[in-house]
Amino acid sequence: MKLHSDGSIKAIYSATQGKKQYRPLMSSKIPAGFPSPAQDYIEGKLDLNEYLIVHPASTFFVRVDGYSMQGAGIMPDDILIVDRALEATNNRIVIAIVDGELTVKRLKIKGKKYYLVPENDEFEPILIQEGMDFIIWGVVTYVIHKV
Known part of the structure; x- marks a missing residue:
C-alpha cells in the first residue's frame, strides 16, 4: 500500500505469525507498587500476539x-x-x-x-x-x- x-x-x-514468545504473567493485579517477582506470583505465561491480536x-x-x-x-x-x-x-x-x-x-x-x-x-x-x-x-x- x-x-x-x-x-x-x-x-x-x-x-506476522511466527514462533510464540511467552513471557511470565503475574497472578496479582498491582494497584500501586510492584510485588516481588518471586515464583509464587507467576500465574502462567502470556504470548502478547494471542492477547493483542x-x-x-x-x-x-x-x-x-x-x-x-x-x-x-x-x-x-x-x-x-x-x-x-x-x-x-x-x-x-x-x-x-x-x-x-x-x-x-x-x-x-x-x-x-x-x-x-x-x-x-x-x-x-x-x-x-x-x-x-x-x-x-x-x-x-x-x-x-x-x-
Whole structure:
C-alpha cells in the first residue's frame, strides 16, 4: 500500500505469525507498587500476539506521526494495533482514508453524519460530506508507547 498521510501516520506494518514468545504473567493485579517477582506470583505465561491480536490476517501495526490524538494517549512514534476485521462504530478510534490521505481520528456518528474528531483542540474535526472519498481502513484496538 502506498502511504499518503495527513501527517498523523508515519508507517504501516503487517502482523506476522511466527514462533510464540511467552513471557511470565503475574497472578496479582498491582494497584500501586510492584510485588516481588518471586515464583509464587507467576500465574502462567502470556504470548502478547494471542492477547493483542484477534484476527492475525487483518491486523496491522501503524506508527503514529503527529499530535492530533494526544488527548487519547496517542503520541508521535506510538504504535497502533489496527484490526481491519472489526466494525467501526461510534466513538471508536479508527484509521480512515479521506480523499486519498490516511489519518487516525475518533469516529463520531450523529444521526446520518460522520465526523473524524481529533483529540487535540489545535486540530479541527473533519465532517464527511457527500462527494468525499471516505473509507474506514481499520479500528484501533491497542496503543503501544514507551513511558
